Amino acid sequence: MELRNLFFLVVSLFSLSANAQFGFFDQMFGGGGGAQQQAQQQNVRSDAAWYQQQYEGAHCDKYLCPGTLSCVHFPHHCPCAWESVEDKVELGEGIAVCASKGGYKEGETMRKIQWARKGLL
Incomplete structure (x- = not known):
């Protein structure tokens, strides 16, 4: 009886190993269910x-x-559309722009825009 249990254990380990190996190749080369799941998702239209x-x-x-x-x-x-990563800077005369946050200090974006307007940056 013990030999028979050992045989089933060895066969089970080989089948698990083969499944893991071929599952890896399915993922690498687009086989299996992963490709079908990706095909159902669509990108946003470009127009x-x-x-x-x-x-x-x-x-x-x-x-x-x-x-x-x-x-x-x-x-x-x-x-701004992305307020967590953009600062809104009003340039005057009713004009405002959104720019990537300029650094670690508060107001850094505004300072950099003013330097650029003066030709210093």
Whole structure:
């Protein structure tokens, strides 16, 4: 009986090893279920039709921000799309821009933009 159990143990280990080995090759070369699952996901279209549809369907009785589709009173009140990594800097005359955060200090982005406007950067 003990020899028979040992035989089943060895056969089980070989089957697990083969399954792991061929599962690796399936993943590497696109076989198996992984490729089917990826084929079901689709990328966003590269044309602007979806965005235009969202823009035209948005209700705003003031100013609709083109980058975020936020409804604000004035164009320079538009929020940045990625506030966690961008700072909004108002340049004057109702113009504002969003720029990547400039460093570790508060207001670093504004300082760098002012240096660039003066030709120092």
